[in-house]
Amino acid sequence: MDRQVTRRGFLALLGGGAVGTVFSPLPWKLLDDAAIWTQNWSWLPRLPRGEVRTHASHCTLCPAGCGISVRTVGGEPFGISPIPGHPLSGGALCPLGFAAHHMAYHPCRLTDPIRRVRERGPLAHVPIAMSEAISEARAWIGAAGGKGAVAVLDARPERVISTLYRWLLEPLGGVYVAAPGGEASFDALDEMLIDPPGPVGLDLAAARTCLSFGAPLLDGWGSPGALPGDVHIIQIETRPSRTALHAGRWLRLHPGTEATLALGIAHVILAEGWANEPLLRERGADFATYRQLALDLTPARTAELTGIGEGEIRAAARRFAQEGPSLALAGTDPGGGPLPREAQLAVWGLNLLVGSFGPPGGIVRRRAPAAPRRRLGDLPDRSIQLLLLDPSVTEAAFPWSLVARKLAGDQAKVISLSPYDAGMALRADLVLPAPAPMETRDEVTAPATAPADALALSRPLRRPPKGVLPVGEMLRQLAGEAAGFDYEALLREKVAAIEASARGSVYEPATGESTPLSGDLTSALEEGACWVDERPAAWPLPEFRLLGGGADARERMRRAVFERPNDAGLVLMPWGWRGAAGAGALPQVAAKLYRESHLRGEADSARIHPETGRSAGLRDGGRARLGTPAGFREVVVAFDAAVLPGVIHVATGPANSSFGDVEPVLGGLVDLCRIDESGSWRLTPVTVGEA
């Protein structure tokens, strides 16, 4: 009985509890809080708080020098947008530029120096203290004896930093070398002009016709995507690049026949009397020879060699000669590598024929004298014992063998200054951590392709991680704290010199207006302004050699023009996008353009003409194995009806690992490529099999 009661009582207690709970806030409040928690659970990253400010600055990811306006929250950049009407970028910014501020957090980011321990694997490394790294580097520099034993590779010359490199090299008898590759190569142009009146630039904005021999005008020439002016582009390129697809006219020539086509066009120009021959004869040491070569090359022969119809050739030549001002450009995408020497000579030569040297819209002179630099190809093999890589080289896309053959065997050391352990830095025995974009004051100069010099600053907008030194400071320490190694001071001097010259104009992002330079340039630059030099007056046509120097110049050009580079078999042509051609680190969101949309060619994606593909036993979307004397590589096949049969266009990057969520890999497709005597790696005979 009792038990009965207590049991009933217990049940009653529970019942009461239940009723009470329902009439208390407990269940409802907890339900509500639980709901809130599920909507905003704790392991979701929290948003930054703080004051939002906007700063005008410049992008330093590539040499284009785009003007950017950076939004920061609590002193941390979170948004980047282009500055409309900026003199260097014309209001454009490349895809990568929008995520420049993410680079500071790239998984490959270095905050301490690392020493490679190759015996534990090609990329194995250990972190070391900065002081230790510096002293080790200095020891190596000291050990590297002899003239030319120390070299610096820099992809962006004409900066104050470049001066510091030179100072570092001077006492050591070292050499300052411009990194190979890049979109425009003026090497041949320098060679053509006998004592040229200083460096030259290209006045594309004022040109009306542009014969672009592979220059990626819409893929990243200057500021990517934005082409100033309304120039009619005749794109002469084997690959269906976006420039080719959007050009006014696209001539899809046979691989490696640029020289032929250029001279073929010269033939039409000369034969139809568009050129000012008396002047050319007077100035051109070898004009007669050149003329004869060109005239020997009939349009019919050109058409046969290049695969471009005679009519097309004549039309292009006429438009180029008549619709001036016109420019002929010898340039390629950074992955494709430079044109061979003869091709460059032939193309630049066209500008001489139609008088595009000097006047606006042509090849113009730039004010500042170019500092002396050597070409990698000119260095003796196995001569370098210590190589220093500037941060700008990290994302470069040239075949490493170009450098490797210059290194003095295995005991040669490579030191890389780089914010990330990626790309070319993976080749280094010692990597010193450099600041990421927007972490230090950096200098922005006009790209090699710009018509005039310019100077602007990239402002420090976020605090660099502890232990990361500015490049200038690292060089000062490498030089043993030698006097005068003061980056900031040198920069101030450079600015002061410009102020003194009172030349050029200053673009103020705040007002969007350019005013003639007067007074305080320093503070203007600090506020994100951009100084642009004035254009020098047109210059008299200098003496020139159309076929370049050397006793066998004529013979070499003749061979380059009349011999078909590859008669049988498939050819491999690498290509890459500006800023993303190498295996350097990229912002992680760049994966949207590659992995998540295939908008851009991921590393090792190959475009092949359907027929070619099928005859090689490949299928669209399948995998293929490419073989060259240098090795093998697996690629993903994509059929493309616009590709020339017999050619395989393979993207050089970025590798999946550049987005930072996969382990970095050493070496890229370009390392498979054949390098000709002039250092070009555009064409490589290749064997294809199904993977």
Next chain:
Amino acid sequence: MDRGILVRGADRAPLSRFGLWLLPWIALLAFGIYGAYACFAYGLNQTNMDNRFAFGLWIFLDLTVIALGAGAFFTGFLLYILKRKELKDVINSAVVLGFICYSGAVAVLVVDVGQPIRAWFTFWHPNVHSMLTEVTFCITCYLIVLLIEYIPIVLKNRRLRQIPAFLVFEFELHKLMIVFAALGTFLSFFHQGSLGGLYGVLHGRPFAYREGFAIWPSTFFLFILSAIAAGPSFLILITRLVSRITGKRLVGAGVYDLLARISGWLLAVYIFLKSLDTLIWLNRTAPAVGFLGYDFYTQPSFGTWILFAEIIIFGLLPAFILTNAKRRRKPAWLVTGALLTCLGIAVNRYVMTIQTLALPTLSFDPFLQYSPSWQEIAAFLLVVAYGVILFSFSYRYLPLYPREKELGALKAPSP
């Protein structure tokens, strides 16, 4: 040892044999649980679904299973509302089957959504325009109804019957059964229909979009029809399967005949309307929004054959078999017809879910293909195993087939 709680009078295999029979299913269950766990722990990247195939194997099979589960409410409807007394023989098993199908489907849905812990928001902030809301509400309610209908069957267990309170409770419930049957019928009509509406309303997907009456596209009604046509067939299949396994004549021959007749005629009507609907859709609905009928069937894996199969092989053929008394009395024909009917429903649901998503809409869309990952398959096998186990227990301890005793053995001694 469990003699005391076994179904009275009916002989059941010894517990050891029963355990042996359960073993493989329990293994399957474990595998399924592992697959489902993977999805909860790591997210739906464990499946092979993607942004184009937002729905995959799970939704397809859910739709099928729920259609097959329609046997429960429809038998209830026939028995309690239309007073087809002979169906007393199967009503219990029908209810259990229905419960298994629905609870299983809901379980899979919980794995399928990306944020199950927020799924209840549908009841908190419902969007009344959404077919999915309708489905969610109806299925939830109907699951409760099924549970209530299940209770009296459980209470019929001979041990539980000894508790007087339960006996009374069961008796009271029974008087209410007609109410629940009606309620269940109402709910089921709606969610079966809404499941069809789910796709019929997608005017962005001309392959699935159908015109209709008021807010209901034609698929709304076609799904109801096909479901109540398939339900009885599924019931036939399962009952025959069970009696084959147990070697007992579980229900009177008349029951099969009745179910088959109903299934057959409903199927016939369904196929007729379905064909009509298809013609209207191909010639009017789709072209009106700039999609050409034959364009839907140009893909190798989805040729016109699939349409042919759905209407002829899995439609007219079984209808032809089941509507004819002579044929459906022959067990072989009966089973074939029922099987084809159920498969037909599966094909229809497959087309509505998978093919709809596979076909490109934009002119520069590629045609994509999809195949489920092992986690998806595992998660579904979980439901199958769960169903078999629950049904086995119910059969062993509850009187699923009231006339089992009097009808006696099939021929061979029971396993």
Next chain:
Amino acid sequence: MFFAGLAGALLIGWFGLPAALYERIEQPLQFSHALHCGEDGVGMSCEDCHAFADDGRFVGIPGIENCAMCHEEVMGETESERRLVEEYITPGREIPWLVYARQPDNAHFPHAPHVVLAELPCARCHGPHGETTELRPFERNRLSGYSRDVWGPSISGLGTEPWEGMKMSDCCACHKKHQVVESCLDCHK
């Protein structure tokens, strides 16, 4: 017995819950609004410290330089002012205030439309905060991590004062009352 259970549950629900749910955290520094803006105070207005930036963003909690404008060095004799100067202004550290009205990351509350366009007084949502002589401890919801003010001081959620509660439902109620056309993106980011 029934009533025992009833009472127990009610007690737990009404008094146990809030005690268990909220953790009380003291502010890093004491501050008297009354002293600054009351008529018996220095007579500053809310906007003097809680102002809009030129881009229309509400700055909310003023930065340390704002305090430094007056408190370059110690003026009064209060303990907290001494700490203000010594621990924050002199080293230039920001004060890690715990904000009572802090909304979650997925909520966007623009002050401008409410203050400038609708001309709501600060007290409409923040209550008589401007008259307080000291800062009460910040009460953090252990489950959701939010400030207690979001739900409102009364655990029942049925506040009597208009400013009690800053949940979505409270926003919607007011918007409905004033026929503000709504969509999710008005307040969710």
Next chain:
Amino acid sequence: MKDHRVGNLRFGMAIDIDRCTGCGACMMACAVENNTSVPPPEAGDRRGLTWIRVYRVDNGKPYPENRTVYFPVACQHCDHKTPCVPVCPQNAVDIDPQNGIVSTIPERCLGCRYCMAACPYHARYFNWWDPVWPKGMERSFNPDVSPRMRGVVEKCNFCHGRWQAARAQAAAEGRRDFREGDFVPACVEACPVGAMTFGNLLDPGSEIYRLIHGPRAFRLLERIGTQTKVYYLSDHAWVRALGDKLPEGGAHG
């Protein structure tokens, strides 16, 4: 569905296909602006999170007839019979009656993906993975856009963060209206060739009004009747023909 349009503001976009060079700046600017996470490599192009995605489309012909264009496709913000709005079971998707922005609120979404099945433009993306960012990167997040969690659907909201900021600024200036240039989405701002135009479709004085009423304008799947607010522009008949579903397809994603 009832017509719930209020006021004379309808945000819309016009994209000039003839100008687009397919550089992808819009995709990057979008991902950065909206704190979009990057799924792991195995996600591929079918499980990505690309609120705006640029498709490469060509006419399939060999050189020299070959023509290739790029189609940036984001949420089309259907103004009528919006496919994704009525299907959502718990009101996580709505269309702003004042400006026509079709919004998705991830914190309300349960991840049933019905809206994705409903959308013919494949403009909706699902978080198949837990979002992961490089260590510490949340410090450089856009403070105006909340990150999404695993298992929810997300898509283009016409940069609602910017819209909210612009509206707050307007309010601070004491006005309620939208003026040309108060804000543009990140993609429009990013386009280096000015191929994208954003504005009020109902304002006869606006640039976009002129463009969408010109002969070059067309929309995707117009005949479905969704009255999308994203227009495309082209001089070429074959490109305009891509707007509608063609029997022969003639397309390469």
